[in-house]
Amino acid sequence: MEFFFQQLINGLSLGALYALIAVGYTVVYGIVQLINFAHGEIFMVGAFGAFATWVLLGSPTTWSLAAALFVLLPAMILGGVVVSVAVALLTERLAYRPLRTAPRLAPLISAIGVSVFLQEFIRLFFGYIPGMPDSKRAIPFPSVEGISGASFQIGQVTVQMPAVFTIVALVVCTLFLWFYVNRTKTGRAMIATSQDPDTARLMGINVDRVIMAAFAVGAALAAVAGVAHGLRYGNIDFRMGFLSGLKAFTAAVLGGIGNINGAVVGGLVLGVVESLATSFIPGQFGSTAWKDVWAFALLILVLVFRPQGLLGAKVVDRA
């Protein structure tokens, strides 16, 4: 039983990571019906932004617990968010907006291009930024006192602090997002645009601005996920966005793409399934090598039997 709860905690924290990234896919899809395949790279760039912020702060390693938690960590998150949002807005402006009226396939291919570009850009050029290490291989993510490598026990169950950070981050981000979408004017404009963009324009809504807001919100959450990833695994690399992005996309589809709650639920479900599959499926099929197989098998099952996702996509219907 302890083993089960241990795996559940592991799965939930992994799922929280997926969920934070998945929201970006779903929000952008809900507004412009674009699968932003470069979103995994926005997550990766956020992790590098957080790393760069740490270097700018003088690569601190011996800060006190309070300074680490209340100055260093927020600064790194902020740095990551700024970089991710800036890159996301730039790609929207340069790679997607010119293709807004093109056939659906064009922006999709453009997104794949952006994805490759961002990976290669970080791989080749990150090391040339003064003070930054060469990034052709993984670079160690700064450890934050009180989180990195820390853990506590509940009975026999060990809870890693990075896992706590990820789950708390997801809860805070989801609450913030709920408030933003349901209680602000921009949020209302987002809902209107996702339902009927032309009519939203007739209401006086600047749809370009709404689209930018969607990209920015998704990027901000992806950057938080980038920090969570760094703290969890202890290193980051230019390739990290690929698999995590694909998993998060799976989570978004699982929950029902276009539906924000669906992305959160889909992420958590995917994380738990992955974690439990590797612990409870006997023999070689339960080895960690097979965890991605189970994750994507789940995706295929959902696509076959419930293509609208667990919570159902926001289907546009008109009066």
Next chain:
Amino acid sequence: MLEVKDMVVAYGRVNAVKGITFEVGAGQIVTMLGTNGAGKSTTLRAISGLLKLVSGEIWFEGERLDGVAAHRVVQRGIAQSPEGRRLFPKMSVEDNLRLGAYARKDPSGVKKDMDNVYDLFPVLGERRQQPAGLFSGGEQQMLAIGRAMMSRPKLLMLDEPSMGLSPIMTQTIMRTIRELRDEGVTILLVEQNAQAALSLADKGYVLEVGQIMFSDSGRNLLGDDRVKRAYLGAD
């Protein structure tokens, strides 16, 4: 107030509007008649900034309007109640009206105008928290007009407000349009229901396959043989 000069609008390579020129004077009700595919909705969508012009010009209150982004057209004082009403069906009546006032920054004025809409259409006021999709066709049309009024437009463009409505409901809507005009709102009314539209229009234009065939005062058009034959079902 509104002047359209030699406007050409295309979908892809097909010209839907082939060089039309017309005018709407301040305080008037101007109607545009035509069958499906005549280019009426295309004309309104182009004025609203949803479609780009291939050539020609649009002037509003002495300023160029073509090329202005749709959300800025609303700020200039032009609202449109689109064809098929296009409400946000899952949002409440109140949220729909609030979206109509999206461009405004005077909350107290918005509140007052919302109350005016509820006075004009009591059925909306009684059920203001219910999703718009639950209302009948006529009620939805009232909401669509109310929503367009929420931006406090100088020019209100209505695209087939009588579509799918009973004769009695059509009369109610037409009476409302006249009331709005009497309050000082200029109205551009696109209709297939020629009888209803012409009986309140100061001026009418008849559109066929993207061109204006003829125009006259509303009263004269009602008596015009060509209009009678094409739109009023007379031999």
